[in-house]
Amino acid sequence: MLDKNTQQILQLVQQRCQQKNLRLTSKRSNVLQLMLDENKPLSAYDIMASYQIYFQESISVVSIYRMLNFLIQAQLIHKLLSSNKYLVCSHITCSHVHEIPQFLICNTCHQVEEVGIGKSLVSELEANIVSTGFKLQRQQLELYGICSDCQHLQ
Ligand SMILES: [Zn+2]
Ligand SMILES: [Zn+2]
Ligand SMILES: [Zn+2]
Known part of the structure; x- marks a missing residue:
């Protein structure tokens, strides 16, 4: 069912x-x-x-x-x-334009939170990368840490 x-x-x-x-x-x-x-x-x-x-x-x-x-x-x-x-995708039911995703991955419980990155931060990142001559192909960030639930359990 x-x-x-x-x-x-x-x-x-x-x-x-x-x-x-x-x-x-x-x-x-x-x-x-x-x-x-x-x-x-x-x-x-x-x-x-x-x-x-x-x-x-x-x-x-x-x-x-x-x-x-x-x-x-x-x-x-x-x-x-x-x-x-x-x-x-945590925006699977949304109708807005999808932002560049940033995944916050918990090292303890392995839950993942998807957070969009704001436009200004993205253009700053891009400018920073372009200056090195590097060509970005896939835009996505994956960050590891401890989620708020697991922090409370410690
Ligand atoms: Zn998504
Ligand atoms: Zn959404
Ligand atoms: Zn956790």
């Missing part, structure tokens, strides 16, 4: 994909559903294993990677480059 919240998110995402001519097939939607339910960063192998449990169907890791790439292109999920794990 689908969580009501997850179901609403999936319906909304399905509508948006149709408007943008993106084919959110049932398998792609299933991957998104399990990622929403798990609510934590998962590797492609974690997703493959969960897919089998959730939907009683085995899917090759190659197909999982393809589906994840589609979901990234559709701006529904993100890939954490430092850990090779995937997580649902």
Whole structure:
């Protein structure tokens, strides 16, 4: 049984994909559903294993990677480059323009908070990088630390 919240998110995402001519097939939607339910960063192998449990169907890791790439292109999920794990975009139901994401990753509980970076800070960063002659290809920041919940437990 689908969580009501997850179901609403999936319906909304399905509508948006149709408007943008993106084919959110049932398998792609299933991957998104399990990622929403798990609510934590998962590797492609974690997703493959969960897919089998959730939907009683085995899917090759190659197909999982393809589906994840589609979901990234559709701006529904993100890939954490430092850990090779995937997580649902926390703005998945928003209609505003997506800012450059900054991921605050807790070293203790591994929860990730997605925080947009303000425009002025981004242009400052870009100016700083351009001055070195470096060409930036992918913009995303991943910062490690201890979340406020875990700080209270210490
Ligand atoms: Zn996002
Ligand atoms: Zn938002
Ligand atoms: Zn934590």
